[in-house]
Structures are given as C-alpha cells and as structure tokens.
Amino acid sequence: MQNFIADLHIHSKFSRATSKNLTSHNLAAWAAVKGISLLATGDFTHPQWMEHIQRELEQEETGLLRLKHNPHLEQEVPWFTGQLSAENLRFILCTEISSIYKKGGKVRKIHNLVFMPHLDAAQRFTSRLGAVGNLHSDGRPILGLDARNLLEMVLETDPQAFVVPAHIWTPWFSLFGSKSGFDRLEDCFEDLSSEIFALETGLSSDPEMNWLWSALDHFTLISNSDAHSGEKLGREANVFSGEMSFSGVRSALQRKKCATNFLGTIEFYPEEGKYFLDGHRKCNVALEPLDTIKVQGLCPECGKQLTRGVLSRIFELSDRQVPIQPENQPHFSSLVPLIEIVSEIVGTGPKAKKTLTMYEQLLRDFGPELDILRITPVEELQKSSKILAESIRRMRQGQVFRHSGYDGEYGRISMFTPQELQEFKHGRMFSFGKNSTTDFGDEVGLRWRRPVTERDKTER
Template sequence: MIITDLHIHSQYSRAVSPQMEPPIMAQWAGRKGINLLGSGDFTHPLWLRGLESQLREVNEGIYQLKTVEQIAGGHFAPVNFLITGEISCIYSQGGKIRKIHLVVLIPSFKVAYKINQELEDHGFNLVSDGRPILGFSARDLVELLKGVDKRIAVIPAHIWTPWFGLYGSRSGFDSLAECFGDMGQYIHAIETGLSSDPAMNWQIRELDSRQIVSFSDAHSPQKLGREMTVLKRKDNGDKSFSFADVAEALEDKSGSQWKIAYTVEFYPQEGKYHYSGHRRCGVCQSPEETQKLGTTCPVCGKPLTLGVMHQVQLTVKSPKLKVIEEIDGDGVRWIKSSLAKNRPPYVTLVPLLEVLSESLNCGVSSQKVVNEYNNLTVNLGSELEILLRRKGKEIEKMAGWRVSEAIAKMRGGDINIEPGFDGQFGRVQIFGRQEKQERKQMGLF
C-alpha cells in the first residue's frame, strides 16, 4: 500500500507552523501511517533549495531524507516525499472575480526549477508566500505547466470551499469546462476538501470520469493525515513505486500497475464550511433551513457564507445517490457507491488526538493527551493502524476502556457532530451528554 498525503504546506506559507520542515514532517508522517508525503510549496525558492539539500532520490521522482531521524521507541518505515505545491489563481473571467487553488505534483527538482523560472519570467512573486498568488487563469496555468513537462499532474483543491474552490459559492465556477476550457482534458482528479466527502461528489455527473482524492491540507505536523488517499498494486508484483506510478494511479490511467484502494476522510460535518452561516452572529443553517429562510443573515442582514452541503445540492442534476454502508470485522464502517461499482470506497475517521482529548477530558494539545498519543503510537503502531485495525482489547490494555470504547464508537460512526460553518470547525462529540453525566456521577463514589 502507498498511503499518501500530497496536499500540505511548509513554514513558508501563511499561517503555518514553523515545525513544518522535512525532518519533523517525516516523523509525524510515520506516526500517522503515511509513507508518501507531499513536500508542499515547491514554488518557494528557499523551501525548494532546502528540500533539495535534505532529500535524496530513491526512485524516479520519489525522495527520502538523507539523514533519517528516528522516533524514540518507534517502529515506522522511512517516509517518502514527492514534490508538490499549491498555487492560488486570482483573475477575472465572465465579469466575475475568480479564485481557485490547484494542487500540483512534480516529477523532479529539475522540473520544479523550470516551472519557477517560467513563473518568474511572467513577473510573479514567488517569495512572499509558499502558496503563491498568480494573476493567471486556471486554464492558462495548466497550459503553462503541461508545456514545461507533460507528466505534471494538476488537481483542483478542496473544490467546494466557498473561497478558492472550483465549485465555490463565492468565486467558483459552474463546471470544469467553464474553468479549464480545452485544458479540462488534463484534469483527471479532484480533491474533496475537509467539508465534503466522496459520496457528496459522486452525485456530480461531470465528475463521473474523474478520480476523487483526499489529502489533509495540513498547516502543522499534527494535522497531517487527517485525510489520505491509499493506493494499492493491482497484482502481487514489485511494491516499489515511482512518480509515474502515483500519477497514473491518481489518473486511473489504463495500464497503470497501481490504483486507488480507498480514501480516509475527515467527517465533512467537522469541516469549516459544511453548513451555511454567519459566524459573527452565531447563525448556522442546514441546506433545508437555507432554502426556507434564505441566504441573508437574520440577525444583521449581511449575506451568509453558503456552505458546501448547500452548494452540492444546488449543483446536483441527477437523482440523489444511495450509498452502501458495510461494517468490517474490526467494526469499521466503509461507504461505497450503490451505482458506480468502480468507485473506491472510503472510511471516515476522527483524528486520534481528538479521540483522546474527549476520552481523557483534556485539551487536544494538553500534555496528558500528547503523552497518551505517543504511548499508543510507539506501542501499537501508526495512528491509521490504531484507528482502523487494532483490536479493542489491545487498545484497552494500553490506554484504558474509555479510549477503546471511543475508537469503537468512532469506527462505527456512532458519534454526534455540530456542523462547521463560515470558517468555524465543527465539534465532534463521541460520548453523548448522558454518558458524560453518568461518568461524572460515577466519579462521586
């Protein structure tokens, strides 16, 4: 399996942790269960030079740290890197200001330098932000990138986000064709983003011929792997892989030796733009409420930020899709398409730090939670293995009944979530109020 997270940011992007540097990223990727991590921000000259000095090529377009810094007591395989970045295109088209983010996968450092030179020749500033802002249409950027190297892969990022999403309510498009024109033929995959999941995207007819992938868009090491795309080889051949193998799997190219096995999803309700609303006034509306009450804040009269669920329902042209839910032997709920049998399934998880935070009744960054996280990942394996595969008795022995029960409930989808809206993350509640009250009362005896 190739467990990938290819959309991340470096310390050179705005609002990103200074810990987002290769050795720390690799350590956390190992903890998370990731074995192929995007470098992020290849367009930033200082970051690109730093990557080149710290990484060595182990296969075509695949890199590892020259000096592997082991996690104390850990038993994680070396983490591979693939050169990636995200580019922000802001421009006018059809009488509207358009804003769209694109994830770009690059086959080599040589190609990365060529792209950066092309962008600088166009007068773009690559130094001010790891995710550069270009006054360039998405269509023209794809043409430029493909002109540099046909192997480059371009994936529209978090396509439903109100700002910077392909279908975003504030500055997006009605279709791939409207956005990319004749370059749409080179868009083989789209990224769900944290506020949508594959099932929501399965309903969009023009995406029937595109792969649906998910990555974390992490701005700190702890957020790596909150969404991932897992690839598997179609046969029992050599498990080594190259840039071409990854790109072809994400494209679902005929003859590819690898394919998408499944994606790991954030609960979309937890995403910052799942429902419509106005954060300042505390207004949060479901699509049904928005349809009934309108798109204006009832408190202040300003326009609501329309959520992803609302936008999906406006876009869907076909009958509502039915999904198939299957519970495997480990109690994990897998979701599959009822119509498109070729669509990879997905699983929806709550990050382990959040599970521990609620189980231990401590803040997600508290020392108690961090210590328990380290204890579990050192002794039971990666976060992904713990959340998906470790037996309840193993988890209970290491961390206690409450943590084991929380993971079991999360695996089966037995949780409650207050949906996110207008830039505010949703709130996960694994244990209901009654369970918490019972625990509080037990503590009195």
C-alpha cells in the first residue's frame, strides 16, 4: 500500500500576513518540493479564493480536488532546476475559522479547522456563515461565533463534514490556550463534544507531550504546517496509507476500519515552536514551568505577566507524571526543516545563496525534502556530504541541541556543537555515526517528565 503525506492546514494569499504568491500553482510547486500529496485548500470561505479554486481546480468523485490544467510548476520556484509535477497532488476543502466570543464569563479566542466533502457543501456552508460576519476581509475570518455553534453549523451542512480544533495549545487562540481557552473540551463543545475526533497539536507540542493527559487518549492527534508561505509547507504533516479520498481520510482519523490508514505525524521538535516555554519576549526572558511558579508568573525583569507556554499549560492540565502512549495511537517522527539543517552546516542564513544552492542540489539528488529527512539511507547521503549525513542521522535519533522558543520567539534545533562546526570548517573530521562522542547531556531521552506539584500531593 502506498503511503501519502497530507498537510491539512495552510493559508492562501487572502489571509492576513501571508505571502502574496500563495496561489494553487505555487502551493502545488512547493508540495512537490516537499513530497506532499494531499494539501488543504485553505481559506475556502473567502469569495476570491473560492473563485480561484473553482477556476483552477476540479472536483473528483473522491471528494478531493485536483488541478485542472497541467501547469508549469517550475516558474513558481525559479531557483529550482529539477522537474516538478502536480500529477499526484490532490486538495481537500479546508478553512480555518477564528471564533472570538464570551462564554462562562470569559473572552474565548479559538481557532478551528472546517473540512468539507465537496465544493457544493463548501459553498452552502459559506453562504450560511456569511450571515454571521464578514468573510471578505480575511481568508481566516474572525467571527463572534461560539465554537459549539460553528460545529453545529458544520454538521448541519453535510453529514461528512467535520471540525478539528487547531493548534490546541497556542496561548492566545486555541481550545486549551492559557490566555483564552478552556480547561476541558466539553466546556467548549458541550452536547456536541462527541463529534470531535481529532485535534491538531500545533508546532510547540508533539504527541508525546499530549500523552500526559488521559482526557486526550481517544482523540487522533494530527499535525499540520499552518503555512503562510510555500517554503513552510509540510513542516508538520500527517502520514497515511491506502486510498486517498475524503471519506478515507475522515474514517482514518476516526480510526474506523477502512481503505485508508492513519500512520502518524511528522513533527517539529516542540522546542522549536514559538510558544514552548513561558517567557517575556521584550525582556529576553524564557523560563521552565517550575521556575515560572517560583516567580509567580511574573517577569523577573519588568514584573509584567509572562506568556504561559505550551509545556507549562500541558503540565497544568495533565494527569500523568510520564507520558503513556495510548493503545492504537501511532508513533511520530521529529524533524528539522532541511533548509535549517543546511544553514547550520554551511554557516550562512537560511535565505543565503550558499544555503539555497546546497538545498537545491540535495533536492535534485535525493528527491522531495520529506523523503530526505525521513527515508533516504544515511549511507546514500554520505556520498553527497558526510556532514549532512551525520546531521540527519543525529536528527532522526533525537541527538539534538534544543534552544527553546517562548512568547512568540521561535526556538532553534541544532545538531552540532560550535566546536564541531569549527573543526569541520578547518577540514578536520570529528567523530561520526555510532562512534560519535558528542555529549548531548540530558537532551536525549524522556523529556516530558512532569514535575510533582502541590496539586498532585493534595489529590493523592
């Protein structure tokens, strides 16, 4: 059975703060560069984007869409000299809705993904939603619509349509966010809670962190890029096998027996996400959860309230000290974007010419980025670059250095010590592969051991 990679949350050029190049052809070109076969359309409630979708894509029996014409994808990524094809690429109708409303005496700000099984349903949904608020100004509309009522509207539109709460731990805009979310899924979706079967974990958390909380055991945890530009596609994604169809994907996420299987997710190292630790960006302050408790949640520099990160929030809501992988929850792999790996090796920024040249060469030699990161044997990569091969070996084994993100500041993952990179630059080879003596300290191994808190003691 053929595996395929799906990125189910992206945006178009009609969403705020996105790249102006984000057309279906540009998305298709980057999907080919990355090795993605199923891509969200994003933003389908936006009138102009829907016009674009109808002009460029055609509906298939499977509930998915494909490009109508066979476009020259090469002109979308002019730096790439190889060949790209959209032959096997399909789109799934998906949009993100931002709900801002009052419930239980608090302002809630929650993002949800809405999936529609065909164009007709998408249009009916859009016309109903148009009565609630303005869909023109943003591809990700901001509405005063209670998330429960949004879900009801989706279910009434088509029995196959479904909702997935987006990046559930992001402090400002999510189901469990520390700033404006809920402590329980049921408080948000009430009587319709059982209609939710999947959750998007977001960049700053991975499935293992979510396994700390037994309340999430029966949900399928998915991951997507939430890309605002082509090059970010697939930075997180989902792996399926079998039939590529709307109902297949839906049933696989519900973990029903069907022609499609959900095999797990492709993840960021969560430390690389923007809201991993607690912190205050203006003061360059980042704190581990326990240290935040010590300073009572206030910035030690300026006294303002710290932005509570994802790790801390998960510790707060979870009920296990160590993660337990629920039965029939698949595993996942933690990756670093190839351009960042190359950037560390070459010693120039991710946008620099030198970096791009090596990135391009690797894509031509070994095929789509996600294959290089996940599958290509290290021995093959060695033929092209020894240090790149070593970097990818370390990444795959979790032997990485983690510089954690906080309060909107991305973290960084590196595979080498500055000294190793110096030695390499001067032509000396440091220890490689299994013989590597690099000390990663406690960076490797079980990361998410939740510290015992006062609450645990009183509950016992």
